[in-house]
Amino acid sequence: MNCNSTPLALVSDREFVATKSSFGDDSNRFAPVEAASEEVEPLTPEEQRDRHQLELKVGQAFYQAGKALAQLRSQRLYRSTHRTFEAYSQEKFGFSRRYSDYLIAAACAIENLQQMRTIHSQERLNEPERFDENNLSTLQARILPTKLEQVKPLTSLKTAQQQWQVWNQAIEAANGKVPSGRIVSEIVAQLKQKPLVLDQDDCQVGDVFTLVGLEGTQKKYNGCFCVATELTDLTVTVDVHDATLSVKLENLNEIASSDDKRQLPQTLRRVRRLREVESLDRGAANVLKDLSRRTNLTPVEEGLLSWIENYYRVTE
Known part of the structure; x- marks a missing residue:
């Protein structure tokens, strides 16, 4: 399930x-x-x-x-x-x-x-x-x-x-x-x-999660998917669509689907690459922000992402 x-x-x-x-x-x-x-x-x-x-x-x-x-x-x-x-x-x-x-x-x-x-x-x-x-x-x-x-x-x-x-x-x-x-x-x-000491079995570099329980300035990232990039004893550094955050293990919600785990790092790279475009339109930025909360893209969402890449000539 x-x-x-x-x-x-x-x-x-x-x-x-x-x-x-x-x-x-x-x-x-x-x-x-x-x-x-x-x-x-x-x-x-x-x-x-x-x-x-x-x-x-x-x-x-x-x-x-x-x-x-x-x-x-x-x-x-x-x-x-x-x-x-x-x-x-x-x-x-x-x-x-x-x-x-x-x-x-x-x-x-x-x-x-x-x-x-x-x-x-x-x-x-x-x-x-x-x-x-x-x-x-x-x-x-x-x-x-x-x-x-x-x-x-x-x-x-x-x-x-x-x-x-x-x-x-x-x-x-x-x-x-x-x-x-x-x-x-x-x-x-x-x-x-109690402080949660990071267990390597729970998280490794490259693993994909959704963010939960964030507070303060990071609260807006609750629900976004992320990719772990660095581990310490108590925290995990993760990349989201427009930032790099330091979070606790309890803020990471595991994604169950193996297909999503394979696809999401590539989706994140595509979104972050587009976010670097200086002349990025407000509509495109809103679409990318919405896609950052989708752990699997529908055919229409995939089409929108490809269209934005082609429009700004940002492709792999």
């Missing part, structure tokens, strides 16, 4: 709350359901397992929505009726582009947790003395988010390992239960307060 998305830091709580109703989450639509008067009946182990799995499916409707949106976007299945994914998701589902990106990123976070759970569960199977129903590590292997609010803080983290670390700490803070979004947010905030 393509996990590339618009920076989720830009999704406001107001937009999030307003859009939740698109899923039919309207507490005023139904009268309270009273508990059944019959005596409760115990479930068999198989029935308990089935109930747990079905409850996860009900609670994680957002996960299925995010997976579906990712596939619709990556395969451009909207193209028969809409020119852009943004127009499609708005008209079809009532979702803004940022909210669709948010659902996709949330689904990616769930898949990251599932993958890490599989890895760590296999490791625990090799240590049978620790694998029991009351062990916290066993609970961590079984518990996954059930609400979108619980995943929202995880989407701001770059790696699956960080998401797994935060999620397990949140489970521990919730005494072995599914943690609230507030608990997850607090642990994410604590993690971000």
Whole structure:
């Protein structure tokens, strides 16, 4: 699944709350359901397992929505009726582009947790003395988010390992239960307060990312793609369409598509070369600025870039 998305830091709580109703989450639509008067009946182990799995499916409707949106976007299945994914998701589902990106990123976070759970569960199977129903590590292997609010803080983290670390700490803070979004947010905030030492496995010269979480004068570059050009212990120097920035590892959002990773450095070179033209028209400058936020170019966008290159006679 393509996990590339618009920076989720830009999704406001107001937009999030307003859009939740698109899923039919309207507490005023139904009268309270009273508990059944019959005596409760115990479930068999198989029935308990089935109930747990079905409850996860009900609670994680957002996960299925995010997976579906990712596939619709990556395969451009909207193209028969809409020119852009943004127009499609708005008209079809009532979702803004940022909210669709948010659902996709949330689904990616769930898949990251599932993958890490599989890895760590296999490791625990090799240590049978620790694998029991009351062990916290066993609970961590079984518990996954059930609400979108619980995943929202995880989407701001770059790696699956960080998401797994935060999620397990949140489970521990919730005494072995599914943690609230507030608990997850607090642990994410604590993690971000610590200086992140650059890991060569996370970033290498030439890698391509989108920028997130920038503040101050660099804030305008949030959402732009960039190419890493120099690494230090704590920072990464990156090239964007019109500048060179020094950012932290947490400001780099990995681009999932291998095709995009191969194409974007060339696109950046073309854009930066055009930006050096002294007589660059305002319209051309605006087009180049817009293209700097596109991690993959449509045929029309590619055509526009080629036309500007031909107009100013700037070609490779």
